[in-house]
Amino acid sequence: MLTNHARLMQFFSEASDITGRKKLQKIIYILQKCHLPFEEKYQFHFYGPYSEELSLRVEELCNLGLIAEKKESVHNYIQYHYQITDDGKAFLEQFHLDMPDMTEQIAMLKAKSSRFLELVSTMLYFEGLTIDKLTKKIHTVKPKQNYTEVEIDEALQFIRTVNPVQ
Amino acid sequence: MLYKDEQLHEEKVFKDPVHRYVHVQDRVIWDLIAAPEFQRLRRIKQLGTSYLTFHGAEHSRFNHSLGVYEIVRRIIGNFEDRDDWNDGERLLCLCAALLHDLGHGPFSHSFEKVFKLDHEHFTQQIILGDTHVHTILERVESGFSQKVADVIDKTYEDKLVVSLISSQIDADRMDYLQRDAYFTGVSYGHFDMERILRVMRPIEDQVVIKSSGMHAVEDYIMSRYQMYWQVYFHPVTRSAEVILSKILHRAKYLFESNYMFKLKPFHFVAFFNEDVGLADYLKLDESIVFYYFQLWQEEDDAILQDLCERFMNRRLFKYIEFNPNLQMNEWMDLYKLFQEAGINPDYYLEVDSSSDLPYDFYRPGEEDERLPINLLMPDGNLKELSRNSDIVESISGKKRTDHKLYFPADTLTELSDDSPVKQRIMELLDVNQYLKGDEESVD
Numbered sequence: 224m225l226t227n228h229a230r231l232m233q234f235f236s237e238a239s240d241i242t243g244r245k246k247l248q249k250i251i252y253i254l255q256k257c258h259l260p261f262e263e264k265y266q267f268h269f270y271g272p273y274s275e276e277l278s279l280r281v282e283e284l285c286n287l288g289l290i291a292e293k294k295e296s297v298h299n300y301i302q303y304h305y306q307i308t309d310d311g312k313a314f315l316e317q318f319h320l321d322m323p324d325m326t327e328q329i330a331m332l333k334a335k336s337s338r339f340l341e342l343v344s345t346m347l348y349f350e351g352l353t354i355d356k357l358t359k360k361i362h363t364v365k366p367k368q369n370y371t372e373v374e375i376d377e378a379l380q381f382i383r384t385v386n387p388v389q
Numbered sequence: 390m391l392y393k394d395e396q397l398h399e400e401k402v403f404k405d406p407v408h409r410y411v412h413v414q415d416r417v418i419w420d421l422i423a424a425p426e427f428q429r430l431r432r433i434k435q436l437g438t439s440y441l442t443f444h445g446a447e448h449s450r451f452n453h454s455l456g457v458y459e460i461v462r463r464i465i466g467n468f469e470d471r472d473d474w475n476d477g478e479r480l481l482c483l484c485a486a487l488l489h490d491l492g493h494g495p496f497s498h499s500f501e502k503v504f505k506l507d508h509e510h511f512t513q514q515i516i517l518g519d520t521h522v523h524t525i526l527e528r529v530e531s532g533f534s535q536k537v538a539d540v541i542d543k544t545y546e547d548k549l550v551v552s553l554i555s556s557q558i559d560a561d562r563m564d565y566l567q568r569d570a571y572f573t574g575v576s577y578g579h580f581d582m583e584r585i586l587r588v589m590r591p592i593e594d595q596v597v598i599k600s601s602g603m604h605a606v607e608d609y610i611m612s613r614y615q616m617y618w619q620v621y622f623h624p625v626t627r628s629a630e631v632i633l634s635k636i637l638h639r640a641k642y643l644f645e646s647n648y649m650f651k652l653k654p655f656h657f658v659a660f661f662n663e664d665v666g667l668a669d670y671l672k673l674d675e676s677i678v679f680y681y682f683q684l685w686q687e688e689d690d691a692i693l694q695d696l697c698e699r700f701m702n703r704r705l706f707k708y709i710e711f712n713p714n715l716q717m718n719e720w721m722d723l724y725k726l727f728q729e730a731g732i733n734p735d736y737y738l739e740v741d742s743s744s745d746l747p748y749d750f751y752r753p754g755e756e757d758e759r760l761p762i763n764l765l766m767p768d769g770n771l772k773e774l775s776r777n778s779d780i781v782e783s784i785s786g787k788k789r790t791d792h793k794l795y796f797p798a799d800t801l802t803e804l805s806d807d808s809p810v811k812q813r814i815m816e817l818l819d820v821n822q823y824l825k826g827d828e829e830s831v832d
Contacts, residue, residue, distance in 0.1 A: 264507065267543050269760055279744050282788070287713055349544075363546045 227262050228280055228289075229318045234261075235290055235307040236315055238329045244303050247281070248273055249340035250332045256347040257386040259325055271345045271365075281305070289314055331385050342370055342378045354379070393417060393480055393529040403455055407568050411459040417480060417529055418458070421487055424521040430454055430490070432674035436569060437496045438629035439620065441703050443573035450490050456564035461486035461553055463586055464560065464596075473591040478550050481533070484526065485540035489554055489561060491515050491522065495675040499630055503637040504660045506670075513538050514667050548594035556596070557748060558585070558606065558762050566612050569620060577615035580608040590765055597771060600764040607780045614747040614784060622743035624793055628705040631795045635736045636682065636696045643690055652684055692736050704799065709818055711740055711794035719817050720794070726817070730801075730810045737797050744790040748774070748781055794818075 234251070241247050252272045255261045263277040284290040289311035293304040307315070332340065342361070349360050361370055395416035403411040413419050421427055430451040439446040461482050468474040492512030494500050501507060515522055516538045526534035539545040543555050554561055563582055570578025588602030598606055620626075640654065644661040654661075656677050659669035685697040699705065711720070720740065727734035748762075762774040775785040796818065804811040 262505065264501075266509065269543070269548070275746075279742075279788075279790070282790070283713065283742070287717065360544070364544050 225318070226320075228284055229315065229320050230261055230322060231277075231280055231284065232289060232307060232311055232315050232318075233320055233322050234325070234329070235284075235305060236312065237326050238333060239306070241305045241333070242302060243337050244278075246333075246337040246340060247305065248277060249337065249344040250329070251277055252344045253332060253340065253347060253385065254325060254328060256344075256350070257325075257328060259323060259328075265348075267348060267364075271341045272348050284311070328385055331381075335381070338368070339374070339378065339381075341365075341368070342374060343381055346375070346378055346382065393533075405452075405456065405459070407456055407564070407571055408459045411455045412462065415480065415483065417525065418483055418487060420525045421484065421522060422455070424525060426491060426515050426520050426522045426671060427451070427454070427488070429671060429674060430493070432676055433493055433495055433497075434675060435565070436573075436621075437498060437626075438633060439569075439573065439623070439626045441629045441705070442623045442625040443575070443620065445572045445574050446569070448568060448572045450493050453565055453568055454487055454490055456568055457489060457554070457560045458483060458487040460560035460563055460582070460586075464553060464589060467586060467589065468591050471591055473549070473593055475547070478547060480529065481536055481540060482550055482553055484529075484533075484537045485550070485554055486560055488512070488516060488522065488537060489541050492670075494670060494673060495678045496630075496633055499634045499637060500660070503634055503641065504665065505663060506660075506665060509542070511667070511670055512541055515671075516541070518667050520667075549591055549596065552594075552596050552760070556760055556762075558596070558598070558609065562613065563609070566609070566616055569616060570612075573620050575616075575620060577619055578612050580612045581605045582609075585609060592765065592771075595760065595763065597763045597765045598774075600766050600772070600777070603764055603774070603778055606762060606774065607778055610748050610781055610784070614745075617745045617747070618789070618791075622745070622791065624708050625705060627741050627743065627793065628708060628795055629700065629703075631706060631739045631741055632696055632700050635739070636685070636693065636700060639690070639693045639696060639736060640681075640685065643693060648690065650685075651688060654681055657681065692733060696736065699797075706737075706739075706795040707798040708793040708795045711792045713740065713792055723794075723796075723814065723817050726810055726814050730804055730808070730814065732797070732800060737800065739795045740792055741795060742790060742792045744788060746786070746788045747784045749786045 231251075234254070235241065241250070249271065251261050251263060252265055252274070255263070255265070263274040263280065265272040265274045265277075267273075281290065281292075285292045288308060291306050291308050293306075295302045295304065335343075342365075345361060345365065346357060349357055352360060358372070358375055361375060396414050397416060397419055401413045401419060403413070405411045413422070428451070431449050433450045434440060434446070435448050435450050435453045436443075436446045465474075465479055465482055469476060490508075490512070492508040492510065492515055494506070494508060494511070497508050516526065516534050517523060523534050526537055536545065540550055540554065543551050545551050553559060563585070566578045566580070567582065570576075584602055584605040585598070588599040588605070589596050590599060640657065641661045643650070644654065644657070656669075656673050659665045660673070679701075682697045682701055685693050686701060688694045688697075713720075720738075723738060724734045727738050732738075763771040764774055764777055766772050775782040801811065801814060801818075
């Protein structure tokens with residue numbers, strides 16, 4: 224029952240800390256698209272790929288004391304921080320999990336802004352489209368973000384780097 | 390006359406227990422209903438295993454899809470001539486409403502989990518692939534099938550069109566709440582839909598509710614809340630779903646272990662190999678699943694045979710409340726004790742979780758991205774529903790989660806009373822608690 228939870232904990236263990244729920248959502252989605260074995264189901268919400276299953280699992284891990292959630296007031300909203308706890312590390316050691324190493328990908332993803340990750344995850348959601356159609360689609364589904372062509376090019380380059388199979 | 394404008398010589402109606410009549414005037418809609426991919430929905434129950442709890446819940450995805458179409462048809466009828474409504478989107482809305490669940494398979498939730506499938510992916514494939522539905526949509530105009538797929542995928546440019554089928558107050562929910570309440574026979578789930586339809590207004594890229602209709606919307610939100618906990622997450626239904634998932638897991642495991650089935654499970658091979666093409670997917674409906682479950686009751690594998698016999702004859706697992714926060718060690722102990730007793734815990738011990746967020750609205754920094762229900766105030770301003778309604782405010786953003794531990798009480802009872810393993814298992818499972826659970830089950 225806990226394999227999917229353990230996979231997420233392996234992620235938190237390698238990430239050391241994650242800031243922002245939106246960022247967490249987009250990182251796991253991108254890792255999934257890089258063929259890492261995360262099984263949370265995503266749907267396209269009004270602001271990009273989002274998984275209620277992931278949200279629930281993280282909440283459960285927090286309730287179990289395996290992940291620590293810290294809230295911080297930033298301007299007019301709440302920023303969430305996540306870290307694996309000592310209990311979480313102990314649990315993970317008992318769990319014989321066979322996961323590919325993702326340290327490098329996580330480091331690359333963590334270094335990017337949530338706005339950029341939102342763009343990358345949205346582009347991956349429409350991965351079958353040609354570049355022209357993809358650009359048009361980005362502007363259709365995210366008109367308010369005003370993504371520039373430079374940002375879209377940068378995101379394409381990033382996708383190739385983070386997932387060379389792409 | 391263009392195909393997209395073609396009307397039937399006389400209006401067709403489907404008698405419907407929820408909406409009284411479903412009206413069809415467009416040739417395109419009539420043709421879509423007749424398409425084999427849509428007719429297939431007759432053979433897929435709307436509520437999966439709920440019929441084992443609520444014996445009336447035998448209605449199909451076909452019934453629900455027609456219902457969603459009918460609600461959207463009525464909404465659009467009310468929107469005609471309003472400033473922010475583009476009547477050119479009418480047929481697109483109707484097609485998307487009718488086809489929104491087209492990719493559901495038999496017992497979708499269990500199949501999706503075990504075989505790593507996504508019914509939404511198959512909805513897209515059916516609409517865009519080599520199918521009758523695709524041919525009909527492309528007759529409307531080139532690229533029309535892609536538009537329908539985009540609306541259902543929530544990526545269509547006109548968010549007003551998307552929100553009719555997918556938002557916190559949409560035609561999909563309004564139909565399934567009423568329909569599921571009707572067929573299960575429960576008293577929750579009813580609300581004044583006619584009133585809601587009368588107070589819906591299209592404004593820019595969203596549907597808003599005239600503030601005078603707020604109480605009807607409150608009733609709808611509370612109906613949804615009740616239906617989730619009283620019907621959709623009913624523990625007896627969940628028990629049947631746990632067994633169903635275990636059957637699929639066991640059959641897949643046996644297939645991968647080169648077990649010789651008495652009859653090769655042809656319809657499942659693509660699923661076991663996790664390489665499911667559209668043709669394989671469309672062939673599998675509930676009648677086929679039941680056929681194999683019937684056969685598997687006579688298989689030599691004791692676990693597959695027992696699980697199928699349980700599912701077909703409603704010999705379900707019992708359950709107790711389970712708090713993962715406090716009882717994880719007990720679960721690990723039980724896992725080992727089941728092994729010692731010769732009962733495979735991978736198939737006979739399961740924690741199942743249900744969770745629901747009845748209503749929420751987007752807050753900066755939060756990860757959930759739900760669009761709020763906005764009220765249209767008399768001064769023309771919009772106000773988010775929970776800011777005006779104490780009832781909705783009390784449940785906004787509050788996720789409720791429930792965990793239960795499922796196990797075969799009858800198998801445990803058959804263990805020797807002298808066995809210390811049995812005594813320890815019974816202590817941990819708290820026999821009194823699960824007996825109480827049994828009395829409360831419906832049907």
